[in-house]
Amino acid sequence: MKSFYWLVKREFWEHKGGFVTAPIVAGIIALVLNLMLLITTEVLGRRWAGVGKGDSFHTNFDGAFNGDNLVQAGAVLDMTLYGVTFLILGVMAIVVFFYCLGALYDDRRDRSILFWKSLPLSDTNTVLSKAASAVVVAPAIAVVTGVISGLLLMVVVAIFATFHGVPAWRLLMEAHPFRVVFTLLLLLPLYAIWALPTLGWLMLCSAWARSKPFLWAIALPIAAGIVVSWFGLMGLFNRGSGWFWANVVGRLLGSLVPGGWVGQNNELIIMHGHDDPASVLQSLDLAYHYSALANPSTWIGAIAGVAMIAGAIWFRRWRDDS
Amino acid sequence: MTAVVTANGLTKRFKNSVALDGATFQIESGRIVGLIGPNGAGKTTALKAILGLTTFDGHLSVLGLDPRKDRDKLMEQVCFIADVAVLPRWLKVRDAVDFVANTHPRFDRAKCDAFLARTKLQPQQKVKQLSKGMIVQLHLALVMSIDAKLLVLDEPTLGLDILYRKQFYQSLLEDYFDEEKTILVTTHQVEEIEHILTDLMFIRDGKIVLDTDMDSLGERFSEVLVSAELAAAARQLNPLDERQVFGKSIFLFDNVSRPQLESLGEVRRPSIGDLFVATMKGTYA
Numbered sequence: 001m002k003s004f005y006w007l008v009k010r011e012f013w014e015h016k017g018g019f020v021t022a023p024i025v026a027g028i029i030a031l032v033l034n035l036m037l038l039i040t041t042e043v044l045g046r047r048w049a050g051v052g053k054g055d056s057f058h059t060n061f062d063g064a065f066n067g068d069n070l071v072q073a074g075a076v077l078d079m080t081l082y083g084v085t086f087l088i089l090g091v092m093a094i095v096v097f098f099y100c101l102g103a104l105y106d107d108r109r110d111r112s113i114l115f116w117k118s119l120p121l122s123d124t125n126t127v128l129s130k131a132a133s134a135v136v137v138a139p140a141i142a143v144v145t146g147v148i149s150g151l152l153l154m155v156v157v158a159i160f161a162t163f164h165g166v167p168a169w170r171l172l173m174e175a176h177p178f179r180v181v182f183t184l185l186l187l188l189p190l191y192a193i194w195a196l197p198t199l200g201w202l203m204l205c206s207a208w209a210r211s212k213p214f215l216w217a218i219a220l221p222i223a224a225g226i227v228v229s230w231f232g233l234m235g236l237f238n239r240g241s242g243w244f245w246a247n248v249v250g251r252l253l254g255s256l257v258p259g260g261w262v263g264q265n266n267e268l269i270i271m272h273g274h275d276d277p278a279s280v281l282q283s284l285d286l287a288y289h290y291s292a293l294a295n296p297s298t299w300i301g302a303i304a305g306v307a308m309i310a311g312a313i314w315f316r317r318w319r320d321d322s
Numbered sequence: 323m324t325a326v327v328t329a330n331g332l333t334k335r336f337k338n339s340v341a342l343d344g345a346t347f348q349i350e351s352g353r354i355v356g357l358i359g360p361n362g363a364g365k366t367t368a369l370k371a372i373l374g375l376t377t378f379d380g381h382l383s384v385l386g387l388d389p390r391k392d393r394d395k396l397m398e399q400v401c402f403i404a405d406v407a408v409l410p411r412w413l414k415v416r417d418a419v420d421f422v423a424n425t426h427p428r429f430d431r432a433k434c435d436a437f438l439a440r441t442k443l444q445p446q447q448k449v450k451q452l453s454k455g456m457i458v459q460l461h462l463a464l465v466m467s468i469d470a471k472l473l474v475l476d477e478p479t480l481g482l483d484i485l486y487r488k489q490f491y492q493s494l495l496e497d498y499f500d501e502e503k504t505i506l507v508t509t510h511q512v513e514e515i516e517h518i519l520t521d522l523m524f525i526r527d528g529k530i531v532l533d534t535d536m537d538s539l540g541e542r543f544s545e546v547l548v549s550a551e552l553a554a555a556a557r558q559l560n561p562l563d564e565r566q567v568f569g570k571s572i573f574l575f576d577n578v579s580r581p582q583l584e585s586l587g588e589v590r591r592p593s594i595g596d597l598f599v600a601t602m603k604g605t606y607a
C-alpha cells in the first residue's frame with residue numbers, strides 16, 4: 001500500500017504540468033474570457049440603453065427579480081459552476097489521453113524503465129498506479145480546480161449583478177455550491193468506471209507498441225470501423241455500422257470525455273415547459289447520471305477495459321526491448 | 323560458500339539469432355565476477371535473464387528463486403545498474419532518494435545521504451541538469467545504500483571520464499563490497515576492473531568459454547617473451563596466441579608447465595585484455 005502511494009506520487013511528480021498546471025491555466029483562461037464577456041455586455045448594454053428609450057436596460061433587471069426568478073438565477077449560477085468544471089475536465093481529458101499513451105511507453109523509450117524495474121515494485125502495482133492517476137487523481141484535481149474557478153466566476157457575476165440593483169449576497173445565497181461540489185465528487189466514481197475502456201485501450205497500446213503508440217491507438221479502431229462499415233455496406237451485419245462506430249470505436253477512444261454517459265441509452269428527457277435552468281438541473285441529478293450503470297453496455301465496456309489493463313500489465317512484465 | 327546464481331543450459335533464441343546457447347555457470351557468494359565478451363556475445367541477455375527481464379529456456383536459479391516467476395521477491399535482494407544514465411530526466415535528486423527509501427525495504431537512508439554529501443549533487447537538482455558522471459554518482463549512491471545480496475552492473479561506466487570511472491569502482495570496493503555481497507559486472511574496459519575481480523568468465527556466441535577465478539588464472543595462463551631464435555621451439559608448445567614486439571615474440575600459453583616456459587624466456591602473467599583478444603580470435607570474421 002505504501003509502495004502504491006509512492007508510485008502515484010511518482011506519476012504526480014512527472015506530470016505535475018499536465019495534472020495541475022493545465023487545469024489551473026484553463027481555469028484562469030475561463031475566468032478572463034468570462035470577465036471580458038461581462039464587461040463587453042455591460043458596455044454594449046449601456047450604449048444601447050443610452051440610444052434607446054431611457055434607462056430600460058437597468059430597470060428591466062430591477063423589475064425582473066422576484067422570488068421565482070431568483071431561483072432561476074441561482075440555478076444559472078450552479079450551471080456556471082458545472083460549466084466551468086466541465087470545461088476544465090475537458091482539458092484534463094485531453095491531458096489524460098496523452099498521459100495514458102505515454103504512461104507505459106515513454107520510460108521504455110528513454111530506458112528509464114530499467115531503473116524502475118531495478119526496484120522491488122510489481123508490474124501490477126506500477127500499471128494500476130498509472131491507471132489510478134489517470135482516472136482518479138487527475139479528475140479529482142480537475143474538479144477541485146474547476147470548482148474554485150467556478151466559485152470565483154460566480155462571485156464576479158454576483159458583483160456585476162449588484163450594478164443592476166441585485167444584491168450580491170442575495171444572489172449568491174440562491175446558488176448551491178456545496179450541492180454542486182458534492183454532486184461532482186460523487187460523479188468521479190462513475191467517471192472512472194465509464195472511462196475504463198479508453199483507459200485500458202490506451203494503456204494497452206502504450207505497453208505494447210514498439211513505437212508510435214498514438215498512431216496504433218488511433219489507427220486500429222478506425223481501421224476496424226472502416227472494415228466493419230464496408231462489410232456493413234455489403235449487408236453482412238444486421239446491426240448498422242453506426243452501432244460499431246458508437247459502441248466500439250467511440251468507447252475505445254472517447255470515453256475520457258467527461259459526462260460521456262449522458263444521453264447514451266439513458267435518454268435525457270427534457271419536457272417542454274420544464275426547460276428552465278432549475279428544471280434542467282433537476283433532471284440531471286445523481287440518480288439520472290447513475291442510471292447509466294443500469295445499462296449492460298456500460299459494464300461490458302468496463303470489463304473490456306479491465307481486461308485491457310490486465311493485458312497492459314502482462315506486456316509491462318514481458319515486453320523486452322530496452 | 324553458497325551459489326548465488328546457478329545457470330544450466332541457459333538458452334535464449336531470437337527470431338534469427340541465438341543470444342544464449344546453453345550457457346552453464348555458477349556464481350558463488352562473496353565474489354566479484356567479470357562477465358566479458360565481444361559485442362553481441364550474449365552478455366546483456368544473460369544479465370537480463372538473471373534479473374527476470376526476459377524469457378529463456380534452461381534452468382536458472384538466482385538466490386534460490388526463478389527470476390521468471392518470483393521477480394518481485396527477487397528484486398528485494400538483487401539490484402542492478404543497467405547501462406549508464408537510465409535515471410528518468412524529470413526526477414529530482416531529493417525525490418529519487420525519497421522514492422527508493424519508501425519503496426525498498428532494504429534501503430538505508432543515512433548511508434545514501436552520506437554518499438551524496440561527498441558529491442556536488444544538490445537535492446533540488448533534476449536529473450536532466452546533471453552531467454553523465456553525476457547521474458552515475460546518484461545512481462551509485464542509491465544502489466550502494468541498498469543492502470542487496472547480488473549487484474548486477476551492465477556497462478556501468480560507459481562514456482564516463484577516467485576520474486568518474488576510477489571513483490566508481492573504488493567506491494564499490496571500499497564502501498559497498500563485503501563477503502556477504504556478490505557483484506556481477508560486464509564491461510569492455512577490461513583493464514579497469516582487472517584488479518578488482520575475483521572471478522572471470524568469458525562469453526562467446528552465447529557460450530561460456532572460460533570460467534576461472536583470478537588465482538588459478540595466473541597459474542593456468544602464462545605469457546612468455548621469446549627471442550627470435552627460440553620462437554620455433556615455443557610454437558611447438560601450442561601457444562594460444564603469438565604477437566611480435568620489437569623483434570621478439572610474445573606467446574600466450576594455456577597449461578604449460580612453468581619451468582618449461584622459463585627456459586624459453588621471461589614469463590609473466592597475461593593481462594585479461596591479451597587473454598581476451600587471444601580467446602576471441604576470429605569472432606567478427
